[in-house]
Amino acid sequence: MTADHSPAAPAAGPILRLDDLGVVFTTQSGEVPAASGVSLSVDPGETLALVGESGSGKSTVALAAMGLLAGNARATGSATVAGTEVVGAGEAALAGLRGRTVSMVFQEPATALDPLTRVGKQIAEVIRNHREISAKDAAAQAVELLGRVGIPEPDKRASAYPFQLSGGQRQRVVIAMAIANKPALLIADEPTTALDVTVQAEILDLLRRLAAETGTGVLLVTHNMGVVADFADRVAVMYRGEIVETGPVEDVLLRPSHEYTRRLLAAVPRLSVAGEGVPETARVATPATHSAPASAPAEPVVELDDVSVVFGRGRGAVRALDGVSLTVRHGETLGLVGESGSGKSTASRVALGLIRPTRGTVSLFGTDLARTRSRARRALRSGIGVVLQDPVASLDARMTVGECVAEPLRVHRRALSTRERQERVAAVLDRVRLPRDVARRAPRELSGGQRQRVSLARALVLEPRLLVADEPTSALDVSVQEAVLEVISELQAELGFACLFVSHDLAVVQHFAQRVAVMRAGRVEEQGDTGTTLLRPETAYTRRLLAAVPVPDPVVQRSRRAERLTTLAAGRTEATA
Amino acid sequence: MSTPTYLIRRVLQAVAVILIVTIVVFALLHALPGGPARGILGPQATAQQIAAFDHEQGLDKPLPVQYLYYLGQLAHGDLGTSYTLNEPVSQLITERLPKTLLLTVLSAIVGLLLAVPLGMWQAVRRNKPVDYIITTLSFIAYSTPVYFLGLILVLVFSQALPWFPSQAPQGHTLGQVLSDPQGLVLPIAAGAASMVAVFSRYMRAATLENLSEDYVRTARAGGSRSRAILWRHVFRNSLTPVVAMLGYYVPVLFGGALVVEQLFNYPGMGLLFWTAAQSSDYPVLLGCVLIISVATVTGTLIADIVQRIIDPRVKAGRS
Numbered sequence: 001m002t003a004d005h006s007p008a009a010p011a012a013g014p015i016l017r018l019d020d021l022g023v024v025f026t027t028q029s030g031e032v033p034a035a036s037g038v039s040l041s042v043d044p045g046e047t048l049a050l051v052g053e054s055g056s057g058k059s060t061v062a063l064a065a066m067g068l069l070a071g072n073a074r075a076t077g078s079a080t081v082a083g084t085e086v087v088g089a090g091e092a093a094l095a096g097l098r099g100r101t102v103s104m105v106f107q108e109p110a111t112a113l114d115p116l117t118r119v120g121k122q123i124a125e126v127i128r129n130h131r132e133i134s135a136k137d138a139a140a141q142a143v144e145l146l147g148r149v150g151i152p153e154p155d156k157r158a159s160a161y162p163f164q165l166s167g168g169q170r171q172r173v174v175i176a177m178a179i180a181n182k183p184a185l186l187i188a189d190e191p192t193t194a195l196d197v198t199v200q201a202e203i204l205d206l207l208r209r210l211a212a213e214t215g216t217g218v219l220l221v222t223h224n225m226g227v228v229a230d231f232a233d234r235v236a237v238m239y240r241g242e243i244v245e246t247g248p249v250e251d252v253l254l255r256p257s258h259e260y261t262r263r264l265l266a267a268v269p270r271l272s273v274a275g276e277g278v279p280e281t282a283r284v285a286t287p288a289t290h291s292a293p294a295s296a297p298a299e300p301v302v303e304l305d306d307v308s309v310v311f312g313r314g315r316g317a318v319r320a321l322d323g324v325s326l327t328v329r330h331g332e333t334l335g336l337v338g339e340s341g342s343g344k345s346t347a348s349r350v351a352l353g354l355i356r357p358t359r360g361t362v363s364l365f366g367t368d369l370a371r372t373r374s375r376a377r378r379a380l381r382s383g384i385g386v387v388l389q390d391p392v393a394s395l396d397a398r399m400t401v402g403e404c405v406a407e408p409l410r411v412h413r414r415a416l417s418t419r420e421r422q423e424r425v426a427a428v429l430d431r432v433r434l435p436r437d438v439a440r441r442a443p444r445e446l447s448g449g450q451r452q453r454v455s456l457a458r459a460l461v462l463e464p465r466l467l468v469a470d471e472p473t474s475a476l477d478v479s480v481q482e483a484v485l486e487v488i489s490e491l492q493a494e495l496g497f498a499c500l501f502v503s504h505d506l507a508v509v510q511h512f513a514q515r516v517a518v519m520r521a522g523r524v525e526e527q528g529d530t531g532t533t534l535l536r537p538e539t540a541y542t543r544r545l546l547a548a549v550p551v552p553d554p555v556v557q558r559s560r561r562a563e564r565l566t567t568l569a570a571g572r573t574e575a576t577a
Numbered sequence: 578m579s580t581p582t583y584l585i586r587r588v589l590q591a592v593a594v595i596l597i598v599t600i601v602v603f604a605l606l607h608a609l610p611g612g613p614a615r616g617i618l619g620p621q622a623t624a625q626q627i628a629a630f631d632h633e634q635g636l637d638k639p640l641p642v643q644y645l646y647y648l649g650q651l652a653h654g655d656l657g658t659s660y661t662l663n664e665p666v667s668q669l670i671t672e673r674l675p676k677t678l679l680l681t682v683l684s685a686i687v688g689l690l691l692a693v694p695l696g697m698w699q700a701v702r703r704n705k706p707v708d709y710i711i712t713t714l715s716f717i718a719y720s721t722p723v724y725f726l727g728l729i730l731v732l733v734f735s736q737a738l739p740w741f742p743s744q745a746p747q748g749h750t751l752g753q754v755l756s757d758p759q760g761l762v763l764p765i766a767a768g769a770a771s772m773v774a775v776f777s778r779y780m781r782a783a784t785l786e787n788l789s790e791d792y793v794r795t796a797r798a799g800g801s802r803s804r805a806i807l808w809r810h811v812f813r814n815s816l817t818p819v820v821a822m823l824g825y826y827v828p829v830l831f832g833g834a835l836v837v838e839q840l841f842n843y844p845g846m847g848l849l850f851w852t853a854a855q856s857s858d859y860p861v862l863l864g865c866v867l868i869i870s871v872a873t874v875t876g877t878l879i880a881d882i883v884q885r886i887i888d889p890r891v892k893a894g895r896s
Contacts, residue, residue, distance in 0.1 A: 066798060091803065099800030106798075111791040114810045116817075116888060125809070126799035161889045177799055 014041035015185045015217040016065060016102075020077035021087070023060050023069065034060040034073070035241045044184065047211065047218040049232035049249070051225065053264070053477040054448070057241040062189050062221045066104055067094040082184050100130040103178035105207075107190035109170035113162040119173045120146070120158025126180045145176040150206060167340075168199035175206065182214050189221045196339040196504070201548040201564065204231055223477065225268045226550030229253055229557040237261045249554045267479040269507040271549050272535065273560070298330035300363070301466045301498035302351050307360035309346055309522075320346045321357070322522040328466065333492065333499040335513030335530065337506055339545070342519040344502045348468050351500055352384060353377060365465060382412035385459030385497070389471035391451035395443040402439030405429065405458045412462055424461060432457045432487050449480030453487065463495060470502040485512055506549050510534050518542045580885075580892070587881060591874045598870040602863050603647050607640070656867070657860035659853070666864040669849060674868065675751050677845035680837065681830045684765050685823075688772030693819070695773065696780025700788060701807065711777065719774035723833050727767040727840040734763060745843035764841045768833050772826070779822055783815035790814075817888045824880030827873045 022036040035057035042048045052058045064075045067086045079086040081102045086094065098104075106112045114122060123142035124135065133141075139158070146154035149172040162170055171191065178186055188207065192200035208231060211218050220231055228235055228249065235252040237245040237260065245258040256262045309321040321343045328334045328351075336344045349355045350362055353369050362369045364380050372380065388394040395404050405425045409416055416424070426436045432453040443451055452472060459467060469488070473481035489512065492499055503509050509516055510530055517527035518541070526539050537543050547564040551557050622630075631637045635646060650656075656666035699708045718726070735743040745764050746757035754761070787793070788811055796806045831847070838847030846865060853861035885891045 068794060068797060095797075095800050095802050097800070098798050104795075104798040106791060106795060108791055112795045114792040114796070114814065115890060116813050117810065122796075125796070125801060129800040163890050163893065174795065177795070180799075 014043050015082055016040075016042040016219060017080045018061070018065065018078070019080075021061065021064060021079050022076040023057070023064050024074050024076070025070075026072045026074070033241055035064070035238075038077075038238075038241075038243055040236050040243065040246060042185065042217040042219050044217050045211070045215045046234065047220055047232045049220045049222060049228040049235045050238060051222060051228055051235060051264075052238035053223060053479065055240075056238040058221045058238045059189055061238070062104075062187050062219060065219065066098060066102060066187060068098075068104070095129070099126045099177075099183070100181045101183055102185040102187065103181075103183040105171070105174055105178050105186065105188040105191045107193050109167050109174055109194060112174050113170060115162055118159050118161060119165070123158075123173065123177050123180055126177045130181050141180070142176070145180055146173070148210075149173070149176045149179075150202070151176075167195055168203065171195060171199075171203055172206070175203070175210070179210055179214070179216075183216060185217045185219065186211065187219045187221070190223070191220075192227060193222070193224065197506070198339065198544065198548040200227070201550070204550075205565075207231070224550070225253065225265065225552030226557065229552050229554040230550040230561060232554075237264070253552055253554055264479065265552065267482045268552050269478070269481075269505070269511050271507040271510060271546070271551055273546070273551070273556075298332065299366070300327045300329050301365060302500065303327045303363045304347065304350060304357075305361045305363070307347075307350055307357040307362060309343075309350060309355055310358045320522055321350065323360070324350075324519075324522070324524050325360075326351075326517055326524065326527070328498040328500050330465070330498055331492065331496045332515065333489075333501050333513040335509035335516040336500060336502045336519060337504065337509050337516060337545075338519030338525075339504065341521075343522040344519050345470055346522075347519065348470050348500055348502050351466075352386065352468055353381060378412075382408070382462050383465045385462065385464035385467045387452070387455045387459050387467070387469045387472045389474050391448055391455055391475060392443075394455055395451060397442065397444060399443075400439065401441055401443060401446070401454050404443065404454060405439070405461055408458060408462050425457075428457045428461045431460065431491060447480075448476050449484060452476060452480075452484050456484070456487065456491075460491060460495070460497075465497055467492075467497050467499045468502075469499060471504065472501075473508065474504070481508070488512075506534060506546060518545070583885070583892075584882070587878055591878050594874050595871055598867065598874075599648065599651060600644070602867050603644050605866075606647075606859065606863055607643075651867075656864040659861050660858045661853075661856045662858070662861075666860050669861060670846065670864055670868055672749070673844060673846045673849050676754055676843065677831070677834050677838070677847060679751060679754065680761070680764060680768060680843065680845060681834050683761070684768030684833070685772060685826075685830060687765055688769035689776060689823075691769070692773045692776035693780050693816070696777040696782075697784050697807065697812065697815070699777065699781040700784035703785060708781075715774040715777055718770045721770075723767055723771065723836045724840060726770055727763070727837060730763050730767055731840075743841070745838075745841040747842075747844065749844075764837050764843055767840070768830070768837050771833065772830070775826075776819060776822070779819050780815060783818050784811055787811045787814045813887065817884060820880055820883050820887065822880075824877035827876030828869060831869045831872065 018038050018040050021038040023034045025032045025034055038057075038061055040048065040050075050058045050061060060069070060073070063069050064073075065079050065081065065086060067089060069075060075087045077087065081097060084093070084097060084101070086097070089097075113119065120139055120142040123145055124138035127133065127138040127141055128135070131138075143154045143158045146157055151157045151169055151172055157165070157169075162173070165173065171194075175191075186207075191207065192203050195203060204227065207218070210216070218231075220227070222228060232249045235245075235247065235249050236243050237252065237256075237258065239260045245252060245256065245261050247257075251257075252261060253265065256265055304324055304326045307321055307324045308319065311318045311320055324343070324347055326334065326336075326347065336347060338344045346355060350357055351364075353362065353364065356370070365383060367376075367380060369377065369380070395401075399407075402422070402425055405428060406421050409421050409424060413421075422439075425439055429436055429439060434450060434453050434457065438446065438450070438454070443454065446454065452475075455472075467488070472488075473484055476484060485508070488499070491497075499513075501509065501513050513530050515528065516530045516533050518525045518533070518537075518539070520541050525541050526533060526537065533542065534546065537546060544567075547560065547567065551560065628637075635643065638646075654667045656670070658665055659669060662669065695711055699711050702708050721729075731743045734740050741762045742760045743763070744760065746754045746760040748754045748756065788807075792810060793806055796810055797803075801809070834845060835847035835850055837843070838845045839851045842848070846868070849861060850865045852858075853865070
C-alpha cells in the first residue's frame with residue numbers, strides 16, 4: 001500500500017489489454033454467456049469507446065476489467081491492467097489495483113455515493129486506501145480534488161452530504177474519487193447518461209481535460225454515438241457479447257464496415273443544425289401528417305392558458321410552472337423539451353388533469369377542466385391516452401398483456417361484452433404491430449420495445465383524441481426507439497389524435513414533432529415550428545441547449561465543440577466585464 | 578425544518594397522542610360494570626350506596642367535567658387508589674416502574690448488541706450454513722412463547738446446570754436489585770430472545786439491501802476492502818431502518834416484561850399488572866396502560882430523534 005512505484009509511469013505498451021475475454025453468468029435457467037472472445041487494448045492517453053445496445057455486454061466487459069463482476073459471473077481469458085492480470089486475481093490484489101491504477105466512473109451519480117458519508121470523506125477514503133498519509137492531509141487533498149473537478153467552494157462542499165449536491169456535482173465527486181490517485185486507466189460506464197445535455201457537455205469536457213493532463217487512458221462505455229464522436233479516439237462496437245468492429249472514430253462512425261454498425265448508426269436520430277445543407281424537418285420524417293390540411297389550423301385539443309403551479313406553501317414553496325401557455329391541435333405533435341426540473345412533466349400532468357393549476361385555465365376538448373364535475377371529468381379523461389417512460393414500471397406485473405390493454409375498456413366502456421373487449425384488444429395489438437398471442441403473456445416476458453408497444457396499445461385502445469407521451473423512448477435502444485416512434489406517427493396519421501410529446505432528446509423531437517416548446521425553470525422559453533425553432537432559435541438558452549447536443553459525426557462535433565467553448569468563454573468574459 | 582422547531586412540533590404531537598390515550602382510559606374507567614363506584618364498593622353495595630358515592634366523588638356531574646377533573650388529578654400525579662392493595666396507584670407505579678425499565682432497557686441493549694452483528698454476519702454469509710442456522714434459531718426463538726422459553730431457561734440453566742438462580746432479585750430499590758446481577762441473567766435472556774430474533778432479521782435484510790447498493794461498488798472500485806466497506810458504509814446505512822423499528826418495539830418489550838416478571842417473580846410493573854388483572858383492580862390496570870402508552874410515545878419520539886441524528890437526509894426532509 002505504499003506509493004513506492006508511480007502507477008502513472010508510462011508503461012511499455014497498452015495500459016489495458018483484453019485478450020479473448022469471456023464472461024458467463026450462472027442463473028437459475030443455466031449458463032448465460034454475456035461476452036465472449038473480446039480482445040481490445042487501450043494505450044496510455046488514448047480514449048477507446050465501447051459502444052453497443054443494452055444487453056450487448058459492454059458494461060460486463062468494463063466491470064470484468066475492474067474485477068468487479070457480480071458473484072454469479074465467471075470470467076475466462078485474460079484482462080491485464082498495467083501488466084497485472086485481473087481475471088482470477090484475489091481480492092487483496094484487486095483492491096491494491098482499484099482506485100490506484102484503474103478507476104471507474106459510474107452511470108448513476110444519484111446512487112453511486114454513500115448517502116450518509118460526507119463527500120470529502122469518501123474521496124479521502126480512496127486516497128488513504130493507497131497512500132500512507134494522515135487523515136488531515138487526505139482531507140486537504142480531497143478539497144483540492146473537488147476544486148480540480150470544478151466544484152465551487154470546495155472547502156465548504158467537502159463537508160456536504162451527497163443529497164445536498166446536484167446530479168452533475170455528484171458525478172464530479174465520483175470523478176474526483178476516480179482520479180484521486182492519478183490512475184493510469186479510467187473506466188467510465190455511461191458517465192453522462194443520467195445527466196442533462198448541458199451538464200453532459202461539461203462533464204465530458206472535464207474528463208477530456210483530466211485525461212489529457214495526466215495521460216490517463218480511458219475506456220468509455222456508452223450507447224450514445226454523439227458522446228462517442230465527442231470524446232473517443234477509437235471505437236469498438238459490441239453486439240451480442242462480441243466485438244464486431246474496431247477502428248478509429250472517423251472510420252467507424254462515418255464509414256462503418258460491419259452491417260450491424262451501419263444499422264445502429266442509421267437508427268440514431270441526428271440533430272439537424274443550421275448551415276448543414278438542407279435541413280431535415282419533421283415533415284420528412286412523418287410524411288403522414290400531410291393529410292391534415294396545412295392552411296387552416298385545426299381545432300385545439302388541449303389548451304393551457306397562463307398556467308402556474310406552486311407546490312407547497314410558505315418559504316418552502318416551489319413554483320413548478322410559471323405562466324405556461326401551450327396548445328396542441330388535432331393531428332399534430334407538440335414536442336415539450338427542457339432539462340430536468342424545467343417543468344415539462346408537470347405541464348403534461350396538468351394537461352392530463354392530474355395536477356390542478358394554482359392559476360390559469362386548462363381546457364380539454366374545449367371544456368374548462370376546472371368547471372367539470374368528477375363524472376364529466378372522467379368522461380373527458382377517457383379521451384386521453386398516456387405512455388410513460390419506464391415500460392417495466394408502468395405495466396402491472398401480475399396482469400397479462402391482454403388484461404393490461406383491456407383495463408381502460410373495463411373502466412370506460414363497461415357495456416362491452418367479454419368478446420367485444422377481446423376483439424378490441426386484438427385489433428389494437430395489430431395496430432401497434434404486436435402478434436395477437438402476446439395478450440396471454442406476462443409483461444416481463446417481453447422485450448423493452450415490445451412492452452412499450454403494449455403501453456401504446458393500452459393508451460390507444462379507447463381511440464383517444466389526445467396522446468400524452470412522457471419520455472416514451474428514453475429507456476429504449478435507438479433501433480427500438482425508431483420502431484416505436486414510427487408506430488406512433490403512423491397511427492397518428494390514421495387516427496388523427498393530437499400528441500403531447502415530452503422529451504429531453506432534441507434530436508428525437510426534431511424528427512417527431514411539428515411544433516416544439518422549450519421549457520426552462522417552469523417557463524416556456526420559446527415555442528414555434530420545430531423546423532424554425534430548433535434550427536434558428538431566438539433565445540440564447542435554446543441555442544446553448546442545442547450547442548450542447550453532441551452529434552454522431554466526429555468531424556462536425558469537433559467544430560461544434562470548439563464553437564460552443566468559444567461562445568461560453570465569450571459569455572464568461574461578458575459576464576465578468 | 579430546524580431542529581428546535583422540529584423538537585417542539587414532535588413533542589406537541591406526542592402530548593396530543595397522550596391526551597387521546599387519557600380519553601380512552603377515562604372512557605374505559607367509566608365503561609366498567611357499575612362504574613368506578615361498583616368497583617370500589619364491591620358487588621354487595623346497594624343502589625343508594627352507589628348513588629351516594631357517585632355524588633361524593635363527583636361522578637354524577639357531566640362527563641366532560643369529570644374528564645377535566647380526571648385530567649387535573651393526573652396532572653397532580655393522582656392515578657386513583659388500588660382496590661386491593663389500598664395504596665395510591667401512583668405510589669405503586671413509582672416503586673415498580675424503575676425496575677421494569679431496568680429489565681426492559683437491559684433486555685433491549687443485550688438484544689440489539691447480539692442482533693445487529695448476527696444480522697450483518699448472516700448477510701455477509703448469505704445462503705451459507707451460518708445463515709441457515711441463525712435463521713432457523715431466530716424463527717424458533719420468535720415463535721416460542723416467552724413463558725415457555727423462560728421455563729426452558731430455568732430448567733436448563735437453573736435446575737440441570739445450577740448456574741443462575743431461578744428467581745429474580747427481590748430488592749425494593751434499584752440498588753438492591755443490581756447488587757444481585759446473577760439473578761438478572763435469566764430474566765434478561767428471556768426478554769431479549771425475541772428481540773434478537775426479530776432485529777437480526779431486520780438487520781440481515783437491511784444489510785443485504787445495502788450490500789447491493791451502487792455506493793458499495795463505488796467503494797470497491799476505489800480500492801476499499803470488503804470489511805472496511807461493511808463497517809464504514811453498510812453498517813450505518815443499515816442501522817437507520819432498524820432504529821426506526823426500535824420505537825415501535827417498546828410496547829412489545831413491555832408485553833414481554835409482563836410474562837417475564839411473572840415467571841421470575843420480579844417485582845416490577847408487569848407483576849403489578851398481572852396481579853391487578855387477576856383481582857380486577859381497575860385503577861392499577863388503567864394506570865399501567867397509561868404509563869405504557871407514555872413509554873411507547875416516548876420510545877417512538879426518541880427513535881425519530883436518533884434517526885435524525887444518524888441520517889442527515891431525514892433532517893432535510895428527504896429520504
